[in-house]
Amino acid sequence: MEISVNLRQLEAFRATIRCGSITGAAKMMHISQPSVSRLIADLEDSAGFPLFVRVGRGLTPTVEGRHFYNGVEGMFVGIDRLQDLAKSIRTSQGGKISIGAIQSIATIELPKAISRLYNDNPDVEFVVQSRNTPAILDAIQMRQLDLGIVGREPDYSGVEVLFQTSVAYVCLIPEDHRLATEYGPVDLEELVMTETFVTFGASYPDSMMSIDPQLSEKLRARSRLSVANMPLAGALVREASVLAIADPFSAEQAVRMGGVVFRPIKQKLTYFVAVVAARREELSREALKFVDLFAQQLQSRVDKVEKLSGHAS
CATH class of the missing domain: 1.10.10.10 (Winged helix-like DNA-binding domain superfamily/Winged helix DNA-binding domain)
Incomplete structure (x- = not known):
């Protein structure tokens, strides 16, 4: 009916x-x-x-x-956001940009990008939230957020992708481990014979594309530690002298906390990052400018990691 x-x-x-x-x-x-x-x-x-x-x-x-x-209520949140957008368009500057970001991006990369627009545009207000990818995608579709920075394999149904890239995972290693003083990519097929790894929910993320199923099972079988997020994985690498497979953004956070280093991996395990919105046409000029700034910054970071890993195309 x-x-x-x-x-x-x-x-x-x-x-x-x-x-x-x-x-x-x-x-x-x-x-x-x-x-x-x-x-x-x-x-x-x-x-x-x-x-x-x-x-x-x-x-x-x-x-x-x-x-x-x-x-x-979700519909009225969308109406409120459209009212904010209308105000932004009327004034040609200012307005509010609400952003939801995955934890691996929210701590380092996102603040860098925001600072560039924030300092040059005193009339722009930012609202930033750290959520997981499914929650961000839901909020974008409900018009509760302007922009979402998500991390999983495409496609992202129900939203418009404004930018997307991918980067290879790296291996987190305790700084006093024998591998920490060596250089070049590590071979997981060799490490799995002697080392213990932290896993995520007793498995490895589906977004690690092209990982050999037998290798994944070997890594899981040698794990006695299972965590829900990368910050905890980094802490366990430091404290329990185990290894972990991490995206390079989370790896950088772990390194800044001290006690760990990371090296590239011979096997290419792919981590995806995308910037999404409900519709590009609904974004203010300031929000679109932020997307451009963030995309340039993130791609530059990805290019550096890929060069280090030897996976650059």
């Missing part, structure tokens, strides 16, 4: 949820209580299920109403 609703009905529904009563919603919307009641009733008729049950003098959303509210 096709649902026919209008924005005013959704506003009344949202206000009633937030206020917990028709009276509060009417005051928030500056309309009469009967008008709010009628808007809610029309919305329920169109939706085909009750949105509220009366509890005392107030209203409580039904299970269906709560599910419906999640979608409505």
Whole structure:
């Protein structure tokens, strides 16, 4: 059944949820209580299920109403972002740029890029969040974030890719390990015979493309340590004298914490990074400028890592 609703009905529904009563919603919307009641009733008729049950003098959303509210709230977040965009376009400068980034990028690479635009544009406001890739993609599709910096194998369905690149994983090594003073790529096929590795969820990321299944199983079989993120993996490399396979951005963070070094890997295991948005057309000029700055910076970093690893095309 096709649902026919209008924005005013959704506003009344949202206000009633937030206020917990028709009276509060009417005051928030500056309309009469009967008008709010009628808007809610029309919305329920169109939706085909009750949105509220009366509890005392107030209203409580039904299970269906709560599910419906999640979608409505996401829509209004998108409207709020469009209003911010309209303001940015009107003033030709300034505005807010909200960014969600994976942890490996959020600590070093992202602040570098932000600082360049931040210092030259005093009217631009940044809102930065560190999340995992699935959460970032969801937030982008809901228009809760302008830009997302994600790390997994393409494709990224439901969003527009503004920039993407890939880089080889590296091997994290304790600085007092015999391998730390040697140079050149390490061979995982050789190391797996003598060394112990940290794994992630007792496995290795699917985004490590082209890894031999037998090698992956050997690495897993020699692991007694499983972690959920790279900072913890880096700490265990330092403290437990084990090895880890890491993306170079996380590896740099671990090196800055001290006690570890990293070397390139003979086997090319690929780490993907992409900048995404809901639609390029919805971004402000400042946001697009940031994407260009960040893309140039990140690609320069990737080129250096690839040259070091001997994997440059």
